[in-house]
Amino acid sequence: MYQIEITDRQSQLSLDLIPLKQIAETLFIAEQVKSANVSLVFVENDEIHQINRDYLQHDYPTDVISFLLKERQSIDSGESQGFPRGRDQIIEGEVIVSTETAAHESKNYDWSSTEETVLYTIHGLLHLAGYDDLSDSERTIMRRREQDILKLCGMEPPQPDMDEPPGESDPLEQPSQKESHRS
Numbered sequence: 001m002y003q004i005e006i007t008d009r010q011s012q013l014s015l016d017l018i019p020l021k022q023i024a025e026t027l028f029i030a031e032q033v034k035s036a037n038v039s040l041v042f043v044e045n046d047e048i049h050q051i052n053r054d055y056l057q058h059d060y061p062t063d064v065i066s067f068l069l070k071e072r073q074s075i076d077s078g079e080s081q082g083f084p085r086g087r088d089q090i091i092e093g094e095v096i097v098s099t100e101t102a103a104h105e106s107k108n109y110d111w112s113s114t115e116e117t118v119l120y121t122i123h124g125l126l127h128l129a130g131y132d133d134l135s136d137s138e139r140t141i142m143r144r145r146e147q148d149i150l151k152l153c154g155m156e157p158p159q160p161d162m163d164e165p166p167g168e169s170d171p172l173e174q175p176s177q178k179e180s181h182r183s
Helices: 017-030 045-056 099-108 113-129 136-152
Strands: 002-008 035-043 064-068 090-098 180-182
Touching: 002 017, 017 035, 017 113, 017 136, 035 045, 035 113, 045 064, 045 090, 045 099, 064 113, 090 099, 090 113, 099 113, 113 136
Parallel strands: 002 035, 035 090, 064 180
Antiparallel strands: 064 090
């Protein structure tokens, strides 16, 4: 039902890959995803910078990049404002996470580099499931869903201010580390 391949090409963190796979599965179950074939790749800033430049024309390192490899089915407009957006979807994609950015950014929050890496992974997977963060309203929906998934995974992150403008305290919206995705 859910095929999750994990590649670890970084040396910043000692990652336990089994819980990362379980987190992805938990997200897909919560999103009611029909099936998924996803690759999670953990890299350092040099590599994510190169990917960001080559594929998205952004010349800076970032925290997470999501590539949807197969178009999602169209979602009923009534469901698109809420959860779960992954309902009955067949998802094929790749999520690339910078553990170096996670290690750096986690210092600004009350949790570990590994927890920040998990947040970036969830964020990227939510993009594949149909969430976005390009508008204030969509960003609020996505942040709430991130919180829901983190709680399902037994994690209690610092609560972001859902009304605060991007870049002030949101780890995924720092101006120099703004998340990029392609779907």
